[in-house]
Amino acid sequence: MVANIVGRAVQGEDFFDRVEELQKLKEEGLRQHLLLLAPRRVGKTSLLHRLATVTREAAGWSAAYCSVEDAADEVGFLRSLTEALEAIPAAKPSVKKLRKGRLDKILQGIDRVKLGPLEVARSHANDDPLDDALRQMRAALKDLPGHWYLLLDELPLFVLRLLQLDADGARARRFLQWFRRVRQNEVDSVMTLHWVLAGSIGLDTVAERYALTDTINDLQIVRLGPFTEPTAHAFLQALSLHHKVTLSEDVARAICARVGWLIPHHLQALFSELRAIHREAGCTLTLDDVGTAFSRLLDQSLHFDFWQQRLDKELGAQRARRARDLLGYCAQDPNGATTTTLELLLGKELQDTADRARELRWLLKVLKSDGYLREEGERWVFRSHLLREYWMRKYA
Amino acid sequence: MNQTGDLSTALYNPDLIGRAELIEQFVARKSLLALMVDDLRHERPQHWLLLGQRGMGKSTMLRRLRYAIEDDPELSSRWIPLSFPEEQYNVAHLSDFWANCLDALSLALSERGREEESHTLDARAKALPRGDEGERSRESLSMLRECGTTLKAGFILLLDNFNIVLDRLSSQEHWVLRKALSGTELALVGGCVAPPEEAFSHDGAFYDWFNVHELRPLSLDDAREVLLYLAKVRNAPSVEQVVLADRGRLAALHRLTGGNPRALLLLHDLLAREGIRTIAQDLAGLLDHCTPLYKARFEAFSHQQQHVLDALALHWAPATAAEIAARTGLSVQSVSSQLDRLVGQGVVEKVPSESPRQLFQVGERLFNIWYLMRAGPRTRRSILWLAEFLRSFYGENSLRLQARELFTLPLPSPVEERERYVTLIMAIAKVVNDATLCNALELRAVEAIVDMHELRAQLGDILDLSGDDAHLEAAIDRLETLRELESAVLRSRVRLRKGWDPKRFWHLLGGAASLTLAEKRRTVEELHSLEPRRLRALIRTLEMEEGKWRRGASTARLPEAIRRGYMVSANDVVGAAAIAPEFGPGLLNEAFLRSLAASPRATELETMGRFLPLVVDAASWARWILLTARTQNSLESLERWLAVAGMGVQFWTEVVIHFDRISKWTTMAMCEAVDLTFARRCAFACGLLCERIVSLEAPSLLTLRLVAMVRQMQNDPARSLDCWRQVVQHPDATATDWDAFAQSNVAVGRTEDSISSWRRAIALDPGQTKMRISLCMQLCLRSGQEAINTLRGGTQDPDIDLFGCILELLISPAHTPKLIARIARILPEATDLTVITFSMVALINLDLPLLREVSAKLLTLDGRALPVPLVLAAETSMGNLDKARVILRSFLSSIPGSELTQPLTPLSSKVLLYCARHGLAAETSETFDACPLAERLLPLQAALRILAFPARFSIERLPAELRQPTQDLLGVPPDNADARAPFRIPDDPSA
Structure with a gap:
């Protein structure tokens, strides 16, 4: 049963298919860190959530999903990551240790690091507090027990934000280098932390534009595409079953033909319009209804x-x-x-x-x-x- | 809505409407509500964004959703809806937004009776850290989540004008908000006028993140439901009646509002008020209420969009991008682009057009009217927007009726009221689809202006005399001149010592229809110098004229109409038509007849035709039709005037009778008149009149008969049959009607129906010989014996007996001598012209004797109704050869050889041959040779020549192809002595 959800990332029963993509992430992710690329609204976040769910089902494996979309700076990044790890029971001892250290003070704002032009370190005059915090985080990650999938969403957005804070890009470079060291550490030793990075904007593009490619060249790119037509059909049937909307084969075919690029978001959006039409008219959907729904979608999509x-x-x-x-x-x-x-x-x-x-x-x-x-x-x-x-x- | 509530409350603050009332009045958009409620049952409901113009019902929808959640046990246990003020101007940072959420939660707890928790929350919210925005924001959100955990519920954020919140947050905060909303404990339903950039910008945090639903204009059916609901709760039966009875008007109202629920509410109030007199003030008042809404809407557009919208709104009628470009000075490309955007935003709509260029107009017409109301010169502008409103608000009929009522009202005295009155009637005149009424209203407006100097002073503001109202200049001049002359007369000093009454004099002079305005002016100018004797004579003459008009029932008020400037002269049809609602139709009838008598030209007739629907005199109608049929190529306008004239069946019947009397067209039709074009036009006119008659309800039996006969005359058997069918279905239908119906059936070849109809006629009146015979003639077509049996079952009527004999004669030639003897015996007693005619035709066709006797009998009857060939045969057989020659020449010359497809009936051919054999051989042949017919009937020509000049002509000398047909015509050799032998009555074998 798949519910009609437009916009929001889906989880649990609402996640549909992507079996092959998931398998690929699991297999490739065992050997190297991955960069999941796809345009917006293809379903990267939903896939990361799904990967987290299936990973946790395997003994000795854990997974943490962390979106850094709200992180304004390195502290924000560290906070997001800490909170994401905190939510996973297996990470609690490591996070506890982290909380006892300087990082927690920074996160609490006691040992505030003012970033940007007015950067002032209130104490620890000979020591860069951020470096220290990052070091602690690196150590904590190293301490995580068992195998982990660490799913980091919206990283490019965060990098762009760092680039905005510091025009010459030194800050972004410092962060990315730190992050590379975190990942490199894993590759050099026995690989227990498996990073999957994703974002609305391609990290590769950002890195290329700002000459930061060397900081991410260890990442294996995995691309996420639209549904195949049979999958899209099955997806539509699952939606219609859940919402008790009769959808003939012809209508499903027409939806696919109209949508063309069969990403779940577009299918969901068109189905949402069809659902509204179905509720207004109260009868079986026809090919004409698909046309109407499509027009409505275009009309309303002033964006x-x-x-x-x-x-x-x-x-x-x-x-x-x-x-x-x-x-x-x-x-x-x-x-x-x-x-x-x-x-x-x-x-x-x-x-x-x-x-x-x-x-x-x-x-x-x-x-x-x-x-x-x-x-x-x-x-x-x-x-x-x-x-x-x-x-x-x-x-x- | 509260029945006594202030309208503006209902319009702008749905929050102030009671819960039960809002739920009850939530008529439209129920399916969307159900869809949203359904979604909320899901574990992770989606976030919704409701887009819609102001007034489309976003706030109402958010409130209704809140009640739906609260009233649903499952949803209310999972979700607490948080409502916010419509505009959250206090939001500067995200922490402010979360603080507002906490505030809304506190209010929700308080409303649920959980005062203590509410107070605690308020206190905690107050204690939130200040200074560090990030920290404050995190703390607030954390507090909200904590409350959710404690209450074991998530929160639905019902955010009207969500874009205001987004606009006030930084891009970074958008992402933080997005992350907060990614969890399962918060769901957002936002309302926006336009989609916020963050939701459609590819880089925006909320790109394609919401389930967007546009609140489109209400459909016609939805609008109907809303209006019916409002009519019910506000006890407005008049509105209910309009909605239920007049779908066209409902559609017009729907168009006017552009499907905007708020505008519908507004119109409902106007509809409920009824009465057109105060409509302008009512509308202006209501549109004033809309000003904040419309102003905000207008100001929300970019400068260029405002520029384009301004031009389009002032244009009112649909316009192309090029037209708007010309008005704005912008490039067509820019205008097109802006128009497309405005269409996308639902403000402008595309208008279907046959032209290849796309037409645009402001979608919500009420908004357009509001815009017009606020722009342009004052009074003329009022006329414009009021006119456009009236056009949509009132149905055509309703507007016309109200306008007539307005026309008869006395002119208001206070200046402001008079100005409003003028504005209203001028506005109606601009939109009413009735030229006469338009003239009347304009004349009334002119009078109202001229009569009051305050209004006269601002004439230029009220009327556009250099543009649309230029045609009123003559009327203004006339009325003003009359007022001047009246004033001059009242002030004048004359050389008459006794009996001078200036008012009375003006009464006479001003009302004199025989004098032109210039003559009246000259008279007034010379008044002071006129000798008493001449002045008395003048007064006497004027009194005589007035007396003459006064005596005529229809012209009694003519002097008044002339004096007030409504009519120029006694035959001023236009003026008379304009004042018909007030002065009655008499003056118009009179003016019409007078104008018709003056031999009007075709164009004048056409102009007069515009006023024909108001003429209630059948004779005038008939005369106009006759003149039009004579002078014009077409009578199409008659059809138009008939459609709008409101007279009844009786009137149209009179017109038909009158028209036939003066045109004699039926006679022309019977006589195959030479002026066929005229006859056809007459037939067309009569046909239209008949259409009009039968389209009216329950025409009388007499009228139906008339129509049926007219159609018969028009040689339109199918429609004549239809009409006769209606006649015989009437309970009072007589045997004669059934007879006519039967004949109509024959005309269209429906033998069986004609037989059953004649049987019905005979059953109604068994003594009807003619019908029995007609029946038998039809039966003959089926079976001769059946016909004879029918006759034998009849009475001992000599006519029937004679008909029976003839019938037997036709069927059984073997019995001829016996039958001939019997016919000769019965013949003196027979009286029926049809039977005798039939007998004669049979004898001619069979070439049998006894023709002389039958002819003698025939000529004693009414010969005028006989076909000419039979009269010719009768006179010939009687030996009246001189008379026969005259008829022969007249007969052959009256047949136009080229026009008729069937130049001569077989009977006529036989008659000519009979004449040739009975003493008129040379005359018949020579007359026929001179006739153009001869070229088309060569065998007959040859046969007649052979009979007349056997020495010169014979079968053998004819061209081969003519021999057989000529022989067939001659039948027996011309020298057969028996054919020419005088007939003697044989002995009756049965005697």
């Missing part, structure tokens, strides 16, 4: 405007216009457009071949990394059918 507004904000007027042209062209065909065609499109404005190729490469990279397009062989396709449909209606 799609953001996707086009963001182009101006991030690319500047001239490049945003070029990007819009490319997207408009890709939107016209569900199978997208080839690189050659897109290059020709830019040819109207950029006569120099080399300039044109360079500009196209750059734009496509941005559009790919920002979640607009994905590369499928020689073609560039909209990542989301919803977004493509929206683009078609508005701009194509």
Whole structure:
């Protein structure tokens, strides 16, 4: 039984399938630390929660999920991690030790570390309190009994925040290096702590942009994609069973066809609209209802405007216009457009071949990394059918 | 809602409405509520974001959800709903938000009677650390969670204007909030006018994180339910009646509100107030209540959106992006982009159009009216927005009725009231779909303005004389001139010592229909210099004229209408129509007849036609139709006027009779009139009148008969049959009606139905010879013997007997001598023209003797009703050859050779051959040769030539293809002596 939940990460019975992905994480995670990559709303957090659940079921294994989305600085990071470990009984002795040390004072604000330009160490003049706290945390982690999966969510967000606090990136580098040492320590000895890092923004992109790649080069990248069509069908059937909404094969097929990019979030969102229609009309859902639900979803999704507004904000007027042209062209065909065609499109404005190729490469990279397009062989396709449909209606 | 409650309370503060009342009045959006309640039963309910324009019911929905949770034992044991003030302006940091949550929890505990816990919580909340925001925030959240653990419940945060909270928090705090909400102990249901950026920005903490539901405008059915509910609880039966009886008006009201529940509530109140007189003030008052709402809505848009929206709202009617661009000075691309966004936000809607260019308008028309109300010149602006409101608020009929009532009211005296009155009637005039009423209202408005100098001074503010109201300038001039002249007369000094009554003089002069305005002016100017004798003579003349009008029942008020400036002259149809509601239809009838008598041109007739629906004189209608049929190519406008005229069946019947009397079109139709176009137009006009008659309820039997006959005349057998069917279904239908019905059945080839109809006719009146014969003729088609049996079962009527003999003659040629003898014996007693005609036709067709006797009998009867060929045959057989020659020439020349597809009936051919054989051979052939028909009937031409000039013409000399058909026509050789031998009555074998 799977409930219709839009937005929130799902757990327990509401988590559906991802058997292979889970197996891969478990297997790969035994040998190396992992970086789970996927665009937003694909289901990374739900998968991490699931990994935690199944890990805990195995004897001698523990798992802690920690989201550092709210961490404003290193102290916040340490606090989040401490609290996450505290919630797991097996970690209690280690955390207890940690609480007795300087880290707890820092967390309590007694031994406050003012970070940023007004950094003042109230005591321990010869000792950097943060270093000390980090050292303690590293030690505590080392002390954790048995095997652990440590699932760290939204790490890139935290790194970006450090980068905002310190423009030259030294602070972020220091943190990432510390974190690398934590992980390296494990690899060098017998590996008992298995880190899986994830985030809404790709850590690899952030590291690359700020020349920090060397601090994460030990991570094995694992990518999470959408459901396959049979899985999406089964998912929809499970939803319909739970909510007592009769869903014929045709309707399920139509939903998949409409959604295109079969990530759970999109399926859930469309199903939510269908549920509302079902409740209003009180009869069996039809193919027309799928169309209506899809339109409603697009109509209500005023936030799609953001996707086009963001182009101006991030690319500047001239490049945003070029990007819009490319997207408009890709939107016209569900199978997208080839690189050659897109290059020709830019040819109207950029006569120099080399300039044109360079500009196209750059734009496509941005559009790919920002979640607009994905590369499928020689073609560039909209990542989301919803977004493509929206683009078609508005701009194509 | 409280029945006596202040409207603004209901409009803006649903929190002040009682719990039971809110639950009861929650009519629409029930399915959404059920969906949300369902979700809350889940272990980890999702977070909801309700989007919707102000007034769409977000606050009400949040409150209703709270009650649904509290009233549900399962949910209330798991969740404590926390309600917040609509706007949390006190939030500067996340800790403030958590503090508000603690405050809301304290209130919830207090409402549950847990005062002590509430106080303790308040005290703890006060003691929260200050200074360090992070710490304070964590402590507050921790305290909230702790309370949840103690109470063994989670919290549902019902947050109206959630975007205000988000706007006041930093991006970092958004993530902290998100993390807090990721647990199972907190669920959030937020309401927002527009989606907060954090929820749609790809980098935002709440990107795709909520289950978003847009509170769309209420559907028509939902709006209906809401209005019915309000009508019930506020005891407004008039509203209930509108909603239940007039779906069109309901749809218009729905459009006006754009499906906004709050606007619906507002309109309900207006509907309940009834009466149009104070509608402007009522609406203005209610829209004032909306000002905070609408103002906030408008100010929420970006500057460019405001610019576009302003232009669109002032335009009122749907406009293209290009039109708005032209008005704003922005580029079409910018305008299109902004319009798209406004459409997305539900403020602007796309209007379906046949044009390839997309049209846009402000979605909620009431908002648009509010905008108009606040912009533009004062009175003219009022007229504009009021007009647009009236168009949607009142149904067409209702508006017309109320307008007529307004027209008959005396003009209000206080300036403000008069101004409101003018505004209202001018607004109605702008939207009422009735040219006459529009004229009337405008004239009334002009009078109201001219009569009061305070309003006259601001004429330019009220009317747009250089634009939309330019056509009123003549009326204003006329009325003003009349007022000036009246004033001059009242002030004048004349050379008449006795009997001078200036008021009376103005009464006479001002009301004189025979004088133009210029002549009246000249008279007034010369008044002081007129000699007493001439002045007396003038007064006498004017008195005579007034007397003349006064004596006529329909013209008694004509002088008054002229004097007040409503009519220019006695035949001013436009003016008379405008004042018909007040002065009655008499003046219009008179003006109409006078104008018709003056041989109006086609365009004038068309103009007059606009006022035809108000004319209640059948003769005027008939005359207008006749003139239009004569002068115009089409009478389509008649159809339009008939549709709007409100007269009854009796009136239309009179028009048909009158029209037939003056047009004689039925005669023309019977005689195959030469002016076929005119006859057709007449038939068309009569057909339309008949349509009108039968469309009305319960036309009388007489009327139905009339309509049926008209259709028969129109050569429209199918519709004639329909009409006769209605006639015979009438309980008072007679044998004659059944006879006509039977004949109609014959005309459409329904033999069986005609037989049963004639049987019914004979059953009603067994003595009807003609019907019996008609029945037999039909029976003959089925079985001759059956027909004869029917006749034998009849009376000993000589006519029936004769018909029976003829019938037998047709069926059994072997009995001819015996039957001929019998016919000769019965013939003197026979009286029925049909039977005798039938006998004659049979004898001609069979080429049998006895024709002379039958002819003699036939000519004693009413020969005028006989077909011309038979008269010709009768006169010939009687030996009246001179007379026969005249008829022959007249007959052949009256047949237009080219127009008719069937130039000559077989009977006519036989008659011509008979004439040729009985003394008119040369004349028949020569006359026929001169007739254009001859070219189309070569065998007959040949046969007649052979009979007339056997020496020159013979079968053998004819072209091969003509020989056989000519021989067939001649039948027996022309030299057969028997055919021309005088007939002698044989002995009756039975005697």
